[in-house]
Amino acid sequence: GQNIDQPTEMTATEGAIVQINCTYQTSGFNGLFWYQQHAGEAPTFLSYNVLDGLEEKGRFSSFLSRSKGYSYLLLKELQMKDSASYLCAVRDSSGGSYIPTFGRGTSLIVHP
Amino acid sequence: ETGVTQSPTHLIKTRGQQVTLRCSSQSGHNTVSWYQQALGQGPQFIFQYYREEENGRGNFPPRFSGLQFPNYSSELNVNALELDDSALYLCASSLGADLNTEAFFGQGTRLTVV
Numbered sequence: 001g002q003n004i005d006q007p008t009e010m011t012a013t014e015g016a017i018v019q020i021n022c023t024y025q026t027s028g029f030n031g032l033f034w035y036q037q038h039a040g041e042a043p044t045f046l047s048y049n050v051l052d053g054l055e056e057k058g059r060f061s062s063f064l065s066r067s068k069g070y071s072y073l074l075l076k077e078l079q080m081k082d083s084a085s086y087l088c089a090v091r092d093s094s095g096g097s098y099i100p101t102f103g104r105g106t107s108l109i110v111h112p
Numbered sequence: 113e114t115g116v117t118q119s120p121t122h123l124i125k126t127r128g129q130q131v132t133l134r135c136s137s138q139s140g141h142n143t144v145s146w147y148q149q150a151l152g153q154g155p156q157f158i159f160q161y162y163r164e165e166e167n168g169r170g171n172f173p174p175r176f177s178g179l180q181f182p183n184y185s186s187e188l189n190v191n192a193l194e195l196d197d198s199a200l201y202l203c204a205s206s207l208g209a210d211l212n213t214e215a216f217f218g219q220g221t222r223l224t225v226v
Contacts, residue, residue, distance in 0.1 A: 045216070
């Protein structure tokens with residue numbers, strides 16, 4: 001099984017930078033995803049990491065360290081619309097299937 | 113807009129009843145996964161279908177069952193509904209069960225069991 005841990009809630013100011021951490025334990029790591037989910041809506045894909053390092057995509061970046069079981073999502077130039085839940089999901093290939101397991105999500109509140 | 117559609121969007125059922133939720137995958141996607149998301153929680157994996165066969169199952173009882181059709185649309189069936197089954201049910205489609213591809217989620221079906 002997997003154990004995924006991320007903070008429950010974070011707050012930040014518009015225009016600032018925020019880092020959302022995710023730690024995990026898994027026996028057959030096969031990739032880590034970050035999703036954004038606005039209240040009442042479906043999760044939308046933000047990033048995918050399978051190798052160590054930083055992946056940058058516009059205002060969002062995601063980092064992975066497989067040896068530490070650690071990832072973070074970095075959001076720059078925060079906007080009010082970034083207020084949402086951010087879900088970390090780890091895919092495990094043990095057992096022959098490739099199933100992502102989601103953390104509980106981090107609720108980010110961006111205030112003016 | 114992900115191209116993944118679910119129906120119905122909202123549903124109210126009585127404890128003990130049965131329910132069928134439907135998902136139409138994004139064009140060309142042959143893999144569908146179903147998730148249950150309780151309020152304030154992350155999505156919990158129910159099962160995955162790849163080319164009409166179950167390809168993985170989470171920690172859900174047998175009264176949760178599914179089907180995937182030749183056109184890759186899918187159904188989630190839940191028998192003997194319990195109050196704790198009240199949740200948002202999400203389906204996600206992707207291309208290939210073992211490829212490094214992202215999954216696209218539908219808007220979900222909000223099920224309330226009373």
